[in-house]
Amino acid sequence: MVITIFIRTLILYVLVVLVMRLMGKRQMGELQPFELVITIMISELAAVPMQNTGVPLINGIIPILTLLFLQTLITFGSLKSDFIKRLVCGSPTILIAKGRILEDALRKTQYSLNDLMEQLRIKGFFNIHDIEYAILETDGDISVIPKSQKRYVTPADLGIPTKYEGIPISVIVDGKIKEESLKYANLTLEQVLTEIKKRGVDNIQDVFFACIDPEGNWFVQKKEGKNK
């Protein structure tokens, strides 16, 4: 009995992880209403055959696969058709327009004034005067567009020229070299070894983390306890 439950749990866990991966990265972050429904249903469907050995495993597998199938179909449909997207995900609602709170929109979305003020504060806007637009997105988040005089100053506002900024590339993580990063950064193993040796580390295995930024600056940190 114990080993049966153990094996069933393993199978269903692998299946659920696989299904969540196939559903895409969005599933892990902000969920659309239909994605939330599918996620809740999957967890429930997996839990029942996991603990009840009287239920055939297929009774859990088929509904989970069916939900994956439906999710794929709905996502595809909403990508291809605006109508399906509106039907399934709804559409964003403007709550503040041109600095004015839209009472009708608040009523329709069942969003209280207190909720709105709270969300604005969370977003860093404490004064309603500073806001030009606030939009309630389909995933329940609020996007805020401040008035032009109240938004953050950018280098463009100040007329300051900026250099291209890429992203730093991780080259060594926990003593292991990342071959893909080497290729991406156009580096050779010898170059990496030279750089870490310059910083007093002899082996790649002794490096906890090493990365290179687009300007060619290196960051190298030794593993703890490897300091001579």
Add this chain to the structure above:
Amino acid sequence: MKVWATVVGFLILVIVLMLISTHIILGAADKIESELSGLYENVIKNDYKLANSNYLDIVKKWGKYKKGWAMLIEHQEIDKIDEELTKIKEYLLEQDRTLLLSEISLLKFYIRHVREMILLKIENIF
């Protein structure tokens, strides 16, 4: 294209699984039911020797079908059938006609119930 391949692949998988499960359950249910009818008639005729042989055939066949059924239906249903077979065995030894007939009928009902459950029917969907 990839999405349509997934859709078609999944539908094919569901149809194949449905056909396989229906074939496994219906084929076995038909055979066990006809054996049970033979058993029932022999009990009515008070031919317990033949009835005993019918019973052994059913047990042998059920042993084979059981594994396939366990993957498709709730194990509670299988337990009920096992329970009925055990009762029939005891009543056959005792040659208790009335109880034998009622238990055979009950077993037939359980088998028919499984058969009904597996079919694609409006009642089963709602």
